[in-house]
Amino acid sequence: MFTTDWKPNKSSSVPLHRQITDFIKEKITNGEWTIGYKLPPQRTLAKELGVNRSTVVTAYDELIAEGLIEGKSGSGTRVVNNTWNLLVTMPPPDWTSYVKVGTHKPNLPTIQEINQAEFIPDIIRLGTGELSPNLIPSMAMKKIFHQLANREISYGYEEPKGLLPLREQIANYLKTIGIYASPSSILIVSGALQALQLISVGLLHKGSTVLTEKPSYLHSLNVFQSAGMRLMGIPMDKEGIQAKLVKQYKKQQKAALLYTIPSFHNPTGTLMTMDRRKQLLDTCQQEQLPLIEDDVYRELWFDEHLPKPIKSFDKNGLVLYLGSLSKSLSPGLRIGWIVGPEPVVEHLADIKMQTDYGSSSLSQWAAVEWFSSGFYSKHLNEVREQLKIRRDFTLDTLNKYFSDLAVWQKPTGGFYIWLRLLPLISMRKLFEIALSEGILLNPGNVYDHHAEQYLRISYSFAPLPEIHDGLKRLSMIVKMLAK
Template identity: 60%
Template sequence: MPKEWMLNKSSSIPLHQQIAEYMKRKIMNGEWSVGTRIPSQRDLAKKFQVNRSTIVYAMGELAADGFIESKVGKGTIVVNNTWSLLASTPPPDWNSYVKAGSYQSNIQIIQEINRAESNPNIIRLGTGELSPELLPFEKMKQIFQNDSSKMFTLGYSEPKGNLYLREMISEYIKSKGIDVSPSSILIVSGALQALQLISLGLLHRGSTIFLESPSYLNSIHVFQSAGMNLFGIPMDDEGIITNTIGRLKKQHNGALLYTIPAFHNPTGILMSSQRRMELLNVCQIERLPIIEDDVYGDLWFEKPPPIPLKAMDNQGLVLYVGSMSKTLGPGLRIGWVIGPEPVIDRLSDIKMQTDYGASSLSQYAVSEYLSSGLYDQHLKKIRGELKYRRDFTVAILHKYFKDIGTWNKPDGGFYIWLSINKQISMRGLFEKALKAGILLNPGNVYDRNDQQHLRLSYSYASPRQIENGLIRLAEIIQDLTS
């Protein structure tokens, strides 16, 4: 329900009539076009915070006026509006256009998670981003207020992104053992856009992408919507298991391997140095390119992770993806791809065709953060805060979940992979927790066959929320399994 419209419960106009008029306006102005499926009575009652009978009366009025109609197997849909009644030709069937689009819809539970995240009162135990209180608002304001802010532009940057920012990234990643020139770096609007550009610019429809199982990549449709197939390869405590990659490449004509070696999403696993060498060796032998997603690599606690695959790559096999979304803030929408120059040239050309470059203001802010030393200072603070939250969360799990499940203790990143040792319906757990004001990320988001795990995040919810949410979650699981 839009924030600009609310039920007036002190009005003399009955509630069902207010709701009917609101829905009628959405139909008449085309927001709900002919063919649109109306939300269920239960969902509408929840949105408007009224009894279900109030919704029944409201929908009865709309049906009597000829606006909506209930159809077996289709639910209640919009069948008319004033324009379609008066016009000599019917309006376009926008629902057929929606269904015809090539980009696949998010899986239903992801759509529900995205909607629930807008509720400020919900405890978000699975959200993979920093809490707003950990983001450097004041420092960002200072960057745009100082004298050097005269240097930034409101115009477009060059195709590969602001040169100064690429120079700063080139210097920054030397600390990770990666030595590349700015011409081999493309600035993108977040790591997700990097994957979209790769899927559009480098791969054929029908290609097979290898990835860890489970994987964050299963929760989005960036490759599937481009006509690619995903094939999961199992993991152990050291990362992706490599001994079947050669055989699988031949069997499935694998085109590329996607991996998150540092503090994997969703499991939090840190790929060992030995496993990284094994993975790079087998992919070199099989001529299988790698996308290395290192967006969590700076978020280590006790000691830095092993050097990235890209730092060991002397054949141009690895496309290295980084981002500021997990450290400085997702709203900046700044990431980068590092790879062979012909690949970067190709991807930059496609990027120019799609959005004409990332935000010049965000590029300026990130370059200032890197060049001034503010980024290193910020990382030290964030690592300390995340380590405290990890330890706090693990302590809560030891106290309330020792008879319910098992979990890992990650060395960095955002995530704890909680394994529930009782038979349980993940859908039922998700719904009951949501009703109790707790938002979860079930394991089947990352592996459709997983009915055992939850991705817990300690990065977003406050320690108090984490404690209250986990205590209530433990009670819900006990209720569902008793």
């Protein structure tokens, strides 16, 4: 999906095709579009720039005539030259070939489209998994940074495992949910996603298989696949991942570890029961299968406290526990943590130092203040109340417009409703038509290739009027495609 922040000036005396030609020339001569770069199709560029396709055709024809680009049937239009004196100088590197052979795989195409479309002005984001700007406590955040400005704090690099006062605060917080961990067994990371990256390169060898729920957020990422791993999904039921199948899958796939999101699972919203948590841990212990417990949604419960984390029952150091402030407080702080055996934490800390030399010290000091001041606990009460209102509003809206089009379960916390559409329609067409009408969706097939009739609906981000308007118009699109 091609996007650009440049637009031609339609009130200028310079013809539109000439403006586009100059824009592309500048991209090429500045080295932003290198030799081998594939230009967007004519229709795509015309739509993005708000001009007729014939205007783009004229611009491309001029660039072809000047020898800067070349169009071939079946392979599109590519940059083939960047300066007039190319023949008398050494050619520049073909960066396109470097990109193709890089070890880290690109995002799934749909995920790339979603990431880019999220910044389109006025788009209704029905699947975005983050707090609404209205739910992020900006005033309290300003107050905390103001307090930090009047304190003597360090602004340099912190020790490999992260700021000690923060690890002490997290150790105190973990006790409230049944996890007893010393600061030395805690590693501060830049969000739970970095934790997964460190685990993928630090603890697993190429060719390893990672077991996870089916569907799973992990399938929408390429973090493990890029490190040479395979993902294998285990079916879920209303209590969570089916622990009774773990032994079978572990044996068949020779799995190296299991990844789970037990609390308000992404994307299904499922809450794993206490019995299932214990059963899963028992099975993993019997199979000597390490377990990653991703618990970033834990504090977003609505009606009653959750079962204790799986980690709270772990007496053998089998579980690596991931937590974060990104879902409950602010994604911009980029603060998360890994809890595990000290040798593992020290190894991952060493890799993190090689990667970024530690998470932001300013963010870490801010997180210390959030925990120590009691602001975090107060904020959680407020955000739970607001998310519950949003959930109920979204469920009411779904009942109004989707009662005969879909089925779903009522989540008891977190961000998501896992919506299964009843009419058999093309999800790709639904995604494209909705996007053209200003509605951004998260199709289920990015979390599981077989989840073709599902959507991840989020009630955490979009304003309530946009949720109502977006779901109402989405129901009309579904009905149109179902005819």
